[in-house]
Amino acid sequence: MRPVISLKGLSHMTGSRYLLKDINWDINQGDHWVVFGMNGSGKTTLLTILAGFKPLTHGSLTVFGEPYTNDNVLEIRKRIGLVSASFFDQYYTRESALDIVLSGKFGTFGIRYDIQDEDIIKARKLLVELHLGDKIDQLFNMMSKGERQNVLIARALFSNPEILIMDEPCTGLDVYAREHLLNVVRDLAEKTDIAIIYVTHYTEEILSVFDQCLLLRNGYCYTMGKTKEIFNTKSLSDFLRFPVDVKIAEDEKIYIKMDIKSNVRDVIRGSDIWLQ
Structure with a gap:
């Protein structure tokens, strides 16, 4: 089966800086991927390139078997939903x-x-x-x-759309609208063959239908594979470079606990704190 999206060594530069470097990734019809990474990891840049709104600078990208050109970009975009x-x-x-x-x-x-x-x-x-x-x-x-x-x-x-690309779609939604949207996404994943790529900062948004995962760090693909194999305490601690505790709830939602200390209270009260 030919992938609906195929990336080979895809890179994007701004000036002398790589925002994305050497991404290799195949997405098939009906795949459900979650893309996870910190701010500045290149997630939005990657998605806008996939959707045909931003050019790559190195490597190759084919969507529905074709590279983007001036002649076909609008026709391909019609088949992709970007949020x-x-x-x-x-x-x-x-x-x-x-x-x-x-x-x-x-x-x-x-x-x-x-x-x-x-x-x-x-x-x-x-x-x-x-x-x-x-x-x-x-x-x-x-x-x-x-x-x-x-x-x-x-x-x-x-x-x-045949491909739905969602870049932090729950941002700004109230609790009702957020749950409504997640139910829409779950329904589309379970009852259609739309390929879905979902970016989030919040692990509790990673529905069980997102069985595949790509982790981005500083513009590089840190790893990709089965979500259940990647979202565990050891892997996420290594990826985030900080100790975390990953828990899977009964509803299969993923939660991360991080023990982060803060000196803000002491700072605003004028206590002496050595700058690290």
Whole structure:
């Protein structure tokens, strides 16, 4: 079976600095991957390259068997749903929620002339389902962070994607919206053959459906493999370079406990503390 996404030695440089270096990774239709790493590890850069919004500088990338070109990039983007507030917040400001969702039809930032009535109906239904029924005509920059996140989720799902790429999708969501989204993701994973790539900082968001995992550190692939084999006390302690205790709850959610000391109280009270 040919992978829907294949990376060979993929790298991305800014100036003389590598944000990603020598990533080799194959993703098949129906795979469910979680990507985990600290801030600055290259996660968002990797996802935006996969979705065709940022170029690689070295190596190769094929999506649905083809490399991105000027001729095919929009057609491929239509088959991929990308949720990334850290990326789209750079481009969207005064667009309405409805127009942003409709742009998912074209793989662009804006909408084109061939919008049909059924497209508008579908976009409105998605926004209602994501609790934005009263925000359909609201401007993006007038929404809360959680509302903006839900708009991007609706945009990603609009074209019924074959690949769904989610960059910290629960960021800014309240507890109800977070659980609702996780249930949506679980349902898509269990009942469709969509390939899902899910980035998070929080291990309790790693659903049992995410049976494969890639750990990124400083732009390099630290390791990849079965999630159950990677998310254990020893492996995570080595990866994070700090002792952690990993626990798997009865609902199969993963929790990490870290014993981190703080001297903030002493600092604000004026106590003498030697700078390390």
